[in-house]
Amino acid sequence: MRERSLHSKKGMGTVEIVIIIAVLVSLALIFRAGITEYGQKVMNFCFDDSKIASAF
Numbered sequence: 001m002r003e004r005s006l007h008s009k010k011g012m013g014t015v016e017i018v019i020i021i022a023v024l025v026s027l028a029l030i031f032r033a034g035i036t037e038y039g040q041k042v043m044n045f046c047f048d049d050s051k052i053a054s055a056f
Contacts, residue, residue: 028035
């Protein structure tokens with residue numbers, strides 16, 4: 001039992017980080033069109049000059 005506790009490691013290793021990155025990249029590629037459309041809508045809303053002019 002004591003040997004087992006000496007070999008256990010805590011924290012995240014390189015393999016776990018690589019798997020997480022691969023999953024995130026694959027999700028971004030799958031939903032690329034939706035993410036791009038959403039980003040475009042947000043940018044258009046934030047940088048709309050008519051909203052700035054109407055505030056004055």
